Amino acid sequence: xxxxxxxxxxxxxxxxxxxxxxxxxxxxxxxxxxxxxxxxxxxxxxxxxxxxxxxxxxxxxxxxxxxxxxxxxxxxxxxxxxxxxxxxxxxxxxxxxxxxxxxxxxxxxxxxxx
Amino acid sequence: xxxxxxxxxxxxxxxxxxxxxxxxxxxxxxxxxxxxxxxxxxxxxxxxxxxxxxxxxxxxxxxxxxxxxxxxxxxxxxxxxxxxxxxxxxxxxxxxxxxxxxxxxxxxxxxx
Numbered sequence: 001x002x003x004x005x006x007x008x009x010x011x012x013x014x015x016x017x018x019x020x021x022x023x024x025x026x027x028x029x030x031x032x033x034x035x036x037x038x039x040x041x042x043x044x045x046x047x048x049x050x051x052x053x054x055x056x057x058x059x060x061x062x063x064x065x066x067x068x069x070x071x072x073x074x075x076x077x078x079x080x081x082x083x084x085x086x087x088x089x090x091x092x093x094x095x096x097x098x099x100x101x102x103x104x105x106x107x108x109x110x111x112x113x114x
Numbered sequence: 115x116x117x118x119x120x121x122x123x124x125x126x127x128x129x130x131x132x133x134x135x136x137x138x139x140x141x142x143x144x145x146x147x148x149x150x151x152x153x154x155x156x157x158x159x160x161x162x163x164x165x166x167x168x169x170x171x172x173x174x175x176x177x178x179x180x181x182x183x184x185x186x187x188x189x190x191x192x193x194x195x196x197x198x199x200x201x202x203x204x205x206x207x208x209x210x211x212x213x214x215x216x217x218x219x220x221x222x223x224x225x226x
Contacts, residue, residue, distance in 0.1 A: 009154070032212045043118075043204060043217035044157075090156065094212030101211025102147070106156035 002027040002095045006105035013081050014113045021076040021108050023091030032094035033074040035065055038107075039087045047089075050074065061085070086112045116140050120205050120218035127195045127225050135190040135221050137205030145208045146188040147215070150174065150201040157204065163188055164211065195225045 003026045013019055025031055032051055036044040048059025055067040065076045074091060091105040121136045139146065147162035159172030163182040177199060179191040188207075192199060202222050206215040 034214060036215075041220075043219045044206075044215070045217075046214045049214055092215075096212050101145070101162075102159070102208075102215060104149075104157040106154065 143207035
């Protein structure tokens with residue numbers, strides 16, 4: 001069965017600093033990979049997705065993520081963080097086989113210092 | 115285009131009461147799902163549906179019931195509310211199970 005691990009529960013960065021949020025997955029085939037953002041009191045919004053092809057994918061709000069098959073990772077990055085990026089970020093795996101077709105990680109809460 | 119609409123946004127229940135959380139989508143998506151979100155546990159799948167008339171259990175189905183009589187609607191029923199069901203509930207829809215999910219704004223449910 002597929003699984004998703006986000007090893008960092010909380011991350012704090014200063015405004016203007018770079019950001020990398022980690023995501024590791026387990027799945028027997030090539031997965032569909034996603035990053036979502038959740039602002040307080042809101043639902044989840046899709047940041048970016050990887051289906052196939054170029055392993056570096058661009059998303060909204062200046063985010064990007066890189067798929068590394070050898071490391072089973074799909075880390076989210078942003079070169080310069082803005083105070084409005086403070087939120088919770090979820091990595092997810094979509095699978096075309098298996099019992100559950102969509103699994104979320106437990107999330108990483110980002111705090112941005114002014 | 116409303117997307118995914120959840121009602122109510124907030125609800126307080128007493129232990130043992132029943133209620134239905136409503137979810138409707140206007141994107142003609144076949145796949146719909148219910149999640150609960152608890153601190154430190156991410157989103158856990160309660161039930162899902164791959165189309166009208168077809169539902170199945172997720173990771174944490176106990177105490178919940180669903181039905182899918184139309185493509186648009188996917189209500190979640192709490193049969194006998196318990197304090198452990200205090201949570202934020204999200205409904206989501208997508209073209210297929212492995213495709214990006216579209217989320218509603220959630221229902222905050224407190225069981226006293």
